[in-house]
Amino acid sequence: MNKHEPLGRKLDLRHGRVDLSHGSGGRAMARLIADVFHAAFDNDWLRAGNDQAAFDIPGGRMAMTTDGYVVSPLFFPGGDIGKLAVHGTINDIAMAGARPLHMSASFIIEEGFPLADLSRIAQSMGEASREAGVPIVTGDTKVVERGKADGVFISTACVGVVPAGLELSGDKARPGDVILLSGAIGDHGVAVMSKRENLSFETEVLSDTAALHELVAAMVAAAGASIRLMRDPTRGGLAATLNEVAHQSKVGAQIDEASIPVAPQVAAACELLGLDPLFVANEGKLVAIVAPEAADALLAVMRAHPLGARSARIGEIVADEHCFVQMTTRFGGGRIIDWLSGEQLPRIC
Amino acid sequence: MKHVDEYRDGALARGVARRIAEEAQPGRHYRLMEFCGGHTHAISRYGVEDLLPENIRMIHGPGCPVCVLPMGRIDDAIRLAARPEVTLCTYADLMRVPASGATSLMKAKADGADIRMVYSTLDAIAIAEKEPDREIVFFAIGFETTTPPTALAIRLAQKKRLRNFSIFCNHVLTPAAMQAILEAKEGVEIEGFVGPAHVSTVIGMSPYRRFATDYHKPVVIAGFEPLDVIQAVLMLVRQINDGRSEIENQYRRAVTETGNNKAIDEMAEIFELRESFEWRGLGEIPRSALRLREPYAQFDAERRFCVVTLPARDNPACECGAILRGAKRPQDCKLFGTACTPETPMGSCMVSSEGSCAAHWAYGRFRQIERRKAS
Numbered sequence: 004m005n006k007h008e009p010l011g012r013k014l015d016l017r018h019g020r021v022d023l024s025h026g027s028g029g030r031a032m033a034r035l036i037a038d039v040f041h042a043a044f045d046n047d048w049l050r051a052g053n054d055q056a057a058f059d060i061p062g063g064r065m066a067m068t069t070d071g072y073v074v075s076p077l078f079f080p081g082g083d084i085g086k087l088a089v090h091g092t093i094n095d096i097a098m099a100g101a102r103p104l105h106m107s108a109s110f111i112i113e114e115g116f117p118l119a120d121l122s123r124i125a126q127s128m129g130e131a132s133r134e135a136g137v138p139i140v141t142g143d144t145k146v147v148e149r150g151k152a153d154g155v156f157i158s159t160a161c162v163g164v165v166p167a168g169l170e171l172s173g174d175k176a177r178p179g180d181v182i183l184l185s186g187a188i189g190d191h192g193v194a195v196m197s198k199r200e201n202l203s204f205e206t207e208v209l210s211d212t213a214a215l216h217e218l219v220a221a222m223v224a225a226a227g228a229s230i231r232l233m234r235d236p237t238r239g240g241l242a243a244t245l246n247e248v249a250h251q252s253k254v255g256a257q258i259d260e261a262s263i264p265v266a267p268q269v270a271a272a273c274e275l276l277g278l279d280p281l282f283v284a285n286e287g288k289l290v291a292i293v294a295p296e297a298a299d300a301l302l303a304v305m306r307a308h309p310l311g312a313r314s315a316r317i318g319e320i321v322a323d324e325h326c327f328v329q330m331t332t333r334f335g336g337g338r339i340i341d342w343l344s345g346e347q348l349p350r351i352c
Numbered sequence: 353m354k355h356v357d358e359y360r361d362g363a364l365a366r367g368v369a370r371r372i373a374e375e376a377q378p379g380r381h382y383r384l385m386e387f388c389g390g391h392t393h394a395i396s397r398y399g400v401e402d403l404l405p406e407n408i409r410m411i412h413g414p415g416c417p418v419c420v421l422p423m424g425r426i427d428d429a430i431r432l433a434a435r436p437e438v439t440l441c442t443y444a445d446l447m448r449v450p451a452s453g454a455t456s457l458m459k460a461k462a463d464g465a466d467i468r469m470v471y472s473t474l475d476a477i478a479i480a481e482k483e484p485d486r487e488i489v490f491f492a493i494g495f496e497t498t499t500p501p502t503a504l505a506i507r508l509a510q511k512k513r514l515r516n517f518s519i520f521c522n523h524v525l526t527p528a529a530m531q532a533i534l535e536a537k538e539g540v541e542i543e544g545f546v547g548p549a550h551v552s553t554v555i556g557m558s559p560y561r562r563f564a565t566d567y568h569k570p571v572v573i574a575g576f577e578p579l580d581v582i583q584a585v586l587m588l589v590r591q592i593n594d595g596r597s598e599i600e601n602q603y604r605r606a607v608t609e610t611g612n613n614k615a616i617d618e619m620a621e622i623f624e625l626r627e628s629f630e631w632r633g634l635g636e637i638p639r640s641a642l643r644l645r646e647p648y649a650q651f652d653a654e655r656r657f658c659v660v661t662l663p664a665r666d667n668p669a670c671e672c673g674a675i676l677r678g679a680k681r682p683q684d685c686k687l688f689g690t691a692c693t694p695e696t697p698m699g700s701c702m703v704s705s706e707g708s709c710a711a712h713w714a715y716g717r718f719r720q721i722e723r724r725k726a727s
Contacts, residue, residue: 012696020459022461022462063604143426267353270353284364327718331399334362334403335362335402337399338398339717343716
């Protein structure tokens with residue numbers, strides 16, 4: 004058991020190379036971030052391991068995040084890389100309980116990329132940012148030679164304001180806390196997979212891509228002080244999110260399979276592809292770890308919001324020195340929910 | 353989901369589990385080997401062992417194609433992929449299997465070899481058609497379940513007159529391995545087998561008869577859903593209690609006595625038995641694997657690129673061999689969870705999700721801690 008080293012062996016920085024598993028949202032990626040980036044940039048904000056950093060500025064508290072988008076294909080059922088970039092970036096800020104204010108977008112474009120596609124992506128981003136009320140106020144454009152990128156990659160940043168007194172962080176989960184999930188899992192991953200060149204299959208599943216800041220604002224207004232932390236389960240799915248939280252807070256989690264909503268079409272597609280919905284990416288869902296006494300009230304607030312209509316209480320935080328995420332299966336047995344290992348679905352966001 | 357949910361029903365499972373608890377005799381040990389990795393995966397993923405009494409032990413067998421592939425064959429594949437003209441097409445779960453010198457296909461790919469992950473043999477055919485200047489080699493592995501699709505790919509390549517397509521054939525046979533386990537000197541006593549699901553849809557029930565007649569071991573062929581497995585356990589408990597050794601079929605919705613004759617004929621037409629083949633953990637097993645027949649030599653990567661498999665030694669501390677024979681459990685291996693994890697596998701049982709070490713790591717490792725606490 005790697006009780007003290009939950010991320011496994013250190014990377015071989017002299018001879019090793021980056022492989023696709025280092026981008027999968029699993030343990031290998033956590034290892035890469037720890038050994039390369041935390042080692043080089045080390046500071047308290049980064050070490051907190053959240054999707055954003057929150058820090059004091061004169062007159063208040065600010066949250067800041069940056070994100071990169073390499074999804075393939077660029078257009079998928081329910082969205083496209085541009086819309087995804089806006090929503091995903093806003094969500095990273097929202098997970099701090101913060102109100103997103105302004106964002107940036109930079110584009111790395113491959114020579115030969117059709118202008119019509121670029122314009123379509125930009126229009127979609129503009130629309131998403133206007134709908135969310137978070138304008139894209141600055142940007143950057145680079146073009147690289149053919150073959151040096153794949154169509155277009157987008158990199159974003161966003162700043163927001165953290166309400167006074169709110170300090171959500173991945174290390175704040177405590178035994179007894181309740182785990183709430185804002186809706187059915189796996190839609191985004193399945194929608195993207197269904198359009199992959201070598202895998203296309205017919206499905207009606209649409210990506211769940213959505214900006215969650217208004218749902219978060221409602222939750223914070225109702226019971227902000229009772230929320231320990233929030234996360235959006237993107238790459239690596241619900242499984243990766245719960246493992247990150249368990250690891251950062253040094254606790255375990257016990258969840259109940261029967262309580263986790265999964266759309267029948269998503270379950271069917273996962274069955275066909277041999278995937279487990281727990282590991283499949285979402286782009287419009289959040290996990291909230293909350294104090295037990297506030298759980299019911301918060302669940303009601305979430306369900307009252309259109310983006311949280313299928314919210315559910317899926318389990319609780321438990322004391323566990325091994326930081327295991329465990330699940331009671333529908334079948335009646337127990338199992339661990341581990342991080343995703345290896346590379347399962349590259350370039351999902 | 354129709355046709356799936358009913359085989360994962362918790363209430364039905366508890367009913368079967370109650371009957372097992374009633375019928376399993378307290379003074380008796382029931383050591384049952386599920387041959388297939390598919391069963392191992394289902395047992396772990398749904399926590400089937402939690403529903404069984406203490407004296408029923410499931411032993412995870414070697415029916416995981418990735419796990420039994422010897423390291424030398426991965427080395428061969430890496431050498432093939434290193435040839436500038438070759439594009440190696442492989443299933444994703446082979447990518448991280450450790451090869452000699454701490455390499456793997458994943459690392460070879462990061463180093464620049466043209467290795468592509470495919471979902472089926474037909475994807476490899478499509479690449480061969482699209483890129484006529486590349487030599488497309490499909491890394492064919494698996495038991496009797498995946499052999500017919502490989503045969504189909506060869507037929508298709510022949511029909512399309514593809515001159516740049518070949519397969520690196522590592523197809524192996526289930527009954528030969530079951531026999532090797534029963535005859536292994538350092539093996540473990542096994543009272544009965546949960547027999548293969550998908551393999552049996554192809555080969556039928558008759559190839560298992562000799563395990564009942566010659567070795568007096570009951571075999572219950574079972575589907576890959578958790579309710580299938582637990583029902584097969586009940587059927588095995590009943591046979592053992594009655595002193596019977598029969599080949600029973602729990603998976604009647606898919607398996608017939610004679611199997612899929614069309615697939616069997618097609619395999620016999622294209623493949624022939626190798627005299628012997630190395631299995632990881634089980635060693636050389638005579639007449640246990642397939643190669644292409646002479647008329648199909650042009651599709652055989654081994655002949656086309658003069659592949660000579662060199663002997664390769666596994667990490668001496670790795671217990672994959674004993675684990676594959678059922679003699680040890682994953683947690684008995686010193687490397688398990690320390691040097692060997694799914695991110696940095698030392699042995700093949702940790703690589704494939706069907707491997708017993710990976711399944712125990714990913715789904716069941718809390719149990720050994722609970723047991724340690726209890727004792």
